[in-house]
Amino acid sequence: MMSQTLNVDQIRKDFPILSRRLHGNKALVYLDSTATAQKPVTVIRAMEDYYNQTNANIHRGVHTLAEEATAAYEGARERIAKFIGARHAREVIFTRNTTESINLVAYSWARKNLVSGDVVILTEMEHHSNLVPWQILADERGIRLEFIPVTEEGELDLLTYQNLLELRPKLVAFSQMSNVLGTINPAREIIEMAHRAGAVTLIDGAQSVPHLPVDVQQLGADFLAFSAHKMCGPTGIGVLYGRRDLLEAMPPFLGGGDMIKRVTLRSFSPNELPHKFEAGTPAIAEVIGFGAAVDYLIQMGMNNIAAHEHAITRYALDRLSEISGLKLIGPSAEKKGGVCAFTMEGIHPHDIAQLLDREGIAVRAGHHCAMPLHQRYGLPATTRASFYLYNTFDEVDLLAEALERAKELFG
Amino acid sequence: MDDLYREVIIEHYKNPTYRGVLDPHDISFEDENPLCGDQIRIDLRVNDAGVVTEAAFSGHGCAISQASADLLLESIVNKPLEEVKKISKQDLLDLLGLENLGPVRLKCALLSLKVLKAGIYGLGETDDLLVEEEE
Numbered sequence: 001m002m003s004q005t006l007n008v009d010q011i012r013k014d015f016p017i018l019s020r021r022l023h024g025n026k027a028l029v030y031l032d033s034t035a036t037a038q039k040p041v042t043v044i045r046a047m048e049d050y051y052n053q054t055n056a057n058i059h060r061g062v063h064t065l066a067e068e069a070t071a072a073y074e075g076a077r078e079r080i081a082k083f084i085g086a087r088h089a090r091e092v093i094f095t096r097n098t099t100e101s102i103n104l105v106a107y108s109w110a111r112k113n114l115v116s117g118d119v120v121i122l123t124e125m126e127h128h129s130n131l132v133p134w135q136i137l138a139d140e141r142g143i144r145l146e147f148i149p150v151t152e153e154g155e156l157d158l159l160t161y162q163n164l165l166e167l168r169p170k171l172v173a174f175s176q177m178s179n180v181l182g183t184i185n186p187a188r189e190i191i192e193m194a195h196r197a198g199a200v201t202l203i204d205g206a207q208s209v210p211h212l213p214v215d216v217q218q219l220g221a222d223f224l225a226f227s228a229h230k231m232c233g234p235t236g237i238g239v240l241y242g243r244r245d246l247l248e249a250m251p252p253f254l255g256g257g258d259m260i261k262r263v264t265l266r267s268f269s270p271n272e273l274p275h276k277f278e279a280g281t282p283a284i285a286e287v288i289g290f291g292a293a294v295d296y297l298i299q300m301g302m303n304n305i306a307a308h309e310h311a312i313t314r315y316a317l318d319r320l321s322e323i324s325g326l327k328l329i330g331p332s333a334e335k336k337g338g339v340c341a342f343t344m345e346g347i348h349p350h351d352i353a354q355l356l357d358r359e360g361i362a363v364r365a366g367h368h369c370a371m372p373l374h375q376r377y378g379l380p381a382t383t384r385a386s387f388y389l390y391n392t393f394d395e396v397d398l399l400a401e402a403l404e405r406a407k408e409l410f411g
Numbered sequence: 412m413d414d415l416y417r418e419v420i421i422e423h424y425k426n427p428t429y430r431g432v433l434d435p436h437d438i439s440f441e442d443e444n445p446l447c448g449d450q451i452r453i454d455l456r457v458n459d460a461g462v463v464t465e466a467a468f469s470g471h472g473c474a475i476s477q478a479s480a481d482l483l484l485e486s487i488v489n490k491p492l493e494e495v496k497k498i499s500k501q502d503l504l505d506l507l508g509l510e511n512l513g514p515v516r517l518k519c520a521l522l523s524l525k526v527l528k529a530g531i532y533g534l535g536e537t538d539d540l541l542v543e544e545e546e
């Protein structure tokens with residue numbers, strides 16, 4: 001079976017790690033891109049070139065290396081801004097990851113704008129990184145948290161959401177794509193409804209930005225958080241996109257070098273955007289690697305990537321549901337991205353993952369940083385296989401066959 | 412398919428001897444592994460001489476954690492608590508017949524021992540230090 005949209009054989013050659021063999025010469029079958037994606041050679045090389053040729057601290061130096069490093073760093077910001085459809089590059093703030101981006105909003109925007117009794121709406125399918133920062137705030141400030149329920153099929157219950165909006169929430173924060181169910185939530189509709197109720201919105205884009213075309217203007221997004229490492233880029237670098245007027249009105253997050261315009265012994269005035277939120281020497285090589293990752297994704301085409309993952313997910317759901325005793329959670333293929341979480345009767349997810357590993361197949365087992373969602377389904381843990389642009393239909397077959405063997409062993 | 416899943420482990424996982432709860436009990440403790448959600452509770456009955464007379468475990472988790480709990484309890488019944496306190500990480504791994512467990516699965520294997528020791532010492536919570544003594 002071949003994908004119509006991407007030349008996957010060619011793409012696989014761009015990822016050195018995919019030719020790795022393990023456990024007695026078994027080809028690596030990497031089905032854990034939801035946790036972190038593999039990196040194409042262009043990303044690895046961009047970072048290596050930077051260290052070999054350019055390395056210098058940015059922004060204040062006038063020597064050649066510093067000029068080049070600054071240009072490369074800011075150039076990456078511009079390409080990333082364009083990639084998500086931002087109006088201005090200054091709306092792209094570099095952070096360490098999605099988690100830090102969400103915390104930035106919780107510490108800076110929320111502490112300025114929310115008072116005791118204010119309502120924040122989240123959903124039952126959130127990753128811990130879009131729960132715990134708000135729980136900390138709730139404890140500290142008396143903020144009230146409400147949750148959009150998840151239906152048995154793994155979708156958000158928008159009728160209940162409509163009712164919750166009558167509480168006049170100040171913020172609605174939700175993930176655009178679930179890292180467990182794979183559900184692609186109707187972000188534009190959720191945001192429109194929130195705006196009509198007067199709320200600001202935050203999208204956890206950790207899964208959507210790597211896998212779907214995402215345009216902040218088209219979505220009407222106020223804040224969008226995402227991580228480079230899930231979209232073929234390096235670890236340690238992420239983005240908070242914020243609408244310019246919101247960012248302008250926010251107090252700084254961390255204080256230090258780079259984020260100031262002027263400092264006296266007793267006071268400072270903050271720098272302008274985006275530097276106001278980027279205190280200290282940033283992850284320069286990682287930003288440059290991130291820029292290369294975005295270039296790579298653009299070259300492949302986000303629509304093509306989404307279509308390929310859609311096809312492979314549909315095939316995986318078919319193959320997996322043929323296995324007796326295997327139960328998938330999440331909606332049907334039309335409504336989800338390339339994430340398949342499941343349980344198998346009589347075998348714990350950990351054991352499944354371990355047995356698959358011995359065949360060279362990398363999947364994840366556990367609660368995937370979404371304990372409340374697992375509680376919602378009464379499951380302590382699930383096994384999760386996830387797909388990206390480099391995965392093949394053959395790999396899905398290998399997965400299904402290995403699961404049959406695991407079943408036999410425990411049978 | 413796998414040396415980790417030797418018969419003894421699958422057998423103790425599927426047909427554990429010591430699964431259950433003891434009510435009343437003299438010692439009971441429960442904890443979970445936050446990484447994977449594995450959860451184990453261990454109940455003991457101990458006589459006046461300080462010897463374990465009955466033991467049971469409950470909870471849920473992977474084959475390694477559950478088989479480890481069953482084998483561990485099998486090894487402590489009719490033993491004095493003082494001796495049970497001396498069981499080391501290596502003793503348990505020997506019981507399981509496992510070597511070269513990676514850091515993640517090691518936590519699964521050792522959860523029962525942590526719970527057992529925290530219960531015997533009457534601690535409020537488990538601690539990795541309980542199973543990380545001398546190597």
Ligand SMILES: Cc1ncc(COP(=O)(O)O)c(C=O)c1O
Pocket residue numbers: 034035097098099100127129130175177178179204206207227369
């Ligand atoms: C939906 C979702 N949100 C947030 C995160 C956190 O991302 P990071 O660990 O890069 O901050 C993840 C990553 O697992 C995720 O899948």
